[in-house]
Amino acid sequence: MTRCAVNHTGWHAPHAENDLRVGGSFLTRMEAKDGSFGFDFGGVYDEVRTNELISYTMGDGRKVSISFNSQENDTKIIETFEAESSHSIEMQEAGWQAILNNFKKYCEAVDEN
Numbered sequence: 001m002t003r004c005a006v007n008h009t010g011w012h013a014p015h016a017e018n019d020l021r022v023g024g025s026f027l028t029r030m031e032a033k034d035g036s037f038g039f040d041f042g043g044v045y046d047e048v049r050t051n052e053l054i055s056y057t058m059g060d061g062r063k064v065s066i067s068f069n070s071q072e073n074d075t076k077i078i079e080t081f082e083a084e085s086s087h088s089i090e091m092q093e094a095g096w097q098a099i100l101n102n103f104k105k106y107c108e109a110v111d112e113n
Helices: 089-112
Strands: 011-018 025-032 038-049 053-058 063-071 074-081
Antiparallel strands (some): 025 038
């Protein structure tokens, strides 16, 4: 999680905890690499279906759902989230997409080894 949980090259995730089961929790520490800002991102898993679906409630009560759909030799990931009000939806979508892109790069690198 620490390798792909960030959405910008100026950020990193120095610590992460993950208990991927219904009722389990996760916590990722997100920080600017220059140390100027940081926050904890966490929540509780509501539904976990292996290779199909992960849904969770974030610490502020918003919901996220991630579905994994097999398509021949690939997997299509669809992530839906409840937006928060302090940033534009476009900015939030770009942030979530950047994290998914990092996850894709990580999985492809692991697959090559």
